[in-house]
Amino acid sequence: QVQLMESGGGVVQPGRxxxxxxxASGLTFxxxxxxxxxxxxxxxxxxxxVIWYDGSNKYxxxxxxxxxxxxxxxxxxxxxxxxxxxxxxDTAVYFCASDRRSKVLEYWGQxxxxxxxx
Amino acid sequence: xxxMTQSPSSLSASVGDRVTITCQASQDxxxxxxxxxxxxxxxxxxLIYDASNLETGVPSKFSGSGSGTDFTFTISSLxxxxxxxxxxxxxxxxxIFTFGPGTKVDLK
Numbered sequence: 376q377v378q379l380m381e382s383g384g385g386v387v388q389p390g391r392x393x394x395x396x397x398x399a400s401g402l403t404f405x406x407x408x409x410x411x412x413x414x415x416x417x418x419x420x421x422x423x424x425v426i427w428y429d430g431s432n433k434y435x436x437x438x439x440x441x442x443x444x445x446x447x448x449x450x451x452x453x454x455x456x457x458x459x460x461x462x463x464x465d466t467a468v469y470f471c472a473s474d475r476r477s478k479v480l481e482y483w484g485q486x487x488x489x490x491x492x493x
Numbered sequence: 494x495x496x497m498t499q500s501p502s503s504l505s506a507s508v509g510d511r512v513t514i515t516c517q518a519s520q521d522x523x524x525x526x527x528x529x530x531x532x533x534x535x536x537x538x539x540l541i542y543d544a545s546n547l548e549t550g551v552p553s554k555f556s557g558s559g560s561g562t563d564f565t566f567t568i569s570s571l572x573x574x575x576x577x578x579x580x581x582x583x584x585x586x587x588x589i590f591t592f593g594p595g596t597k598v599d600l601k
Contacts, residue, residue: 410590412537420529420537420580422590434588470536478543478584479527483536 377401377482379471384487387461397454397471397484405429405449408474411456413467414486423469424456439465461491495519495583497593505601512568514596516559516581524560525585531595532577540579541566568598576600 383395397409411423424435424445433445444457454471468486475481496519506512516526524544529537539548541557544564554569568575581593 408588412590412592419578419595420531420582420592422592425588425590432588436589472536477587478525479539480529480537480582480590481539483538485536 377473379473379482379484381469381471381484381487384469384489386490386492388493389461389463389491391461392457392459393461393489395456395458395469395471395487395489397456399452399454399473402473402482404447404452408477409445409447409454410472410474410480411443411445411454412470412472412480412483413465414470415464415467418467421467425474426454458489461489463491465489466491495522495586495591497581497583497591499579499581499593499596501596502594503597503599505599506571507601508571508573510571512571512575512598514566514579514598516564516566516593518562518564518583518585520585521561522583522585525583526557526559526564527582527584528555528557528566529580529582530575530577531580537580571598571600573600 378400380398410425426445442460446455470486472480472483498517526544528541531537545557556567578595578597580595
């Protein structure tokens with residue numbers, strides 16, 4: 376069955392960087408667009424970024440544009456999120472998700488918690 | 494940017510009740526709307542896509558309707574396992590996705 380497993384979360388100081396990974400199995404990873412979605416503690420879902428199946432296009436939410444970079448390695452079936460200049464308000468559980476026809480988020484990982492605090 | 498609103502923000506209902514949640518878009522999004530269920534501590538799960546299509550394996554007690562700016566999500570007979578937060582999500586301005594703020598459903 377499809378599994379998406381995030382890793383790389385932790386506690387980091389404001390202004391520092393962190394890289395999240397999402398390891399995929401059970402699907403032909405190179406065929407799927409991939410997304411990051413986050414959820415601040417006690418809050419709703421916020422879409423963060425998307426990368427095309429081949430890595431050719433990337434788009435970001437306004438709150439992370441210019442600070443976060445989404446990337447993928449199809450040879451390793453892995454999605455990444457490089458987060459720079461982290462802010463306290465970036466504190467959240469970060470989920471990776473695969474899309475279907477670019478329109479729905481079909482499979483989700485269980486999330487990894489990022490805490491930005493001094 | 495397209496803004497999504499949901500109402501109510503929370504509700505309490507009894508087992509067996511019919512539960513209805515509404516989602517409104519700030520502009521016409523045709524039927525480009527999905528519904529997700531999220532239980533505490535878990536990842537969201539897709540229930541309804543394209544406003545009214547039931548995802549494979551999802552019980553038929555869940556349904557969705559609407560088009561344009563106004564959408565409805567219904568649970569025909571609430572069960573304890575349906576306690577969760579429900580989110581709508583639009584994809585009219587791909588590749589950007591926008592979620593509604595969520596509706597928390599619990600038992601009375």
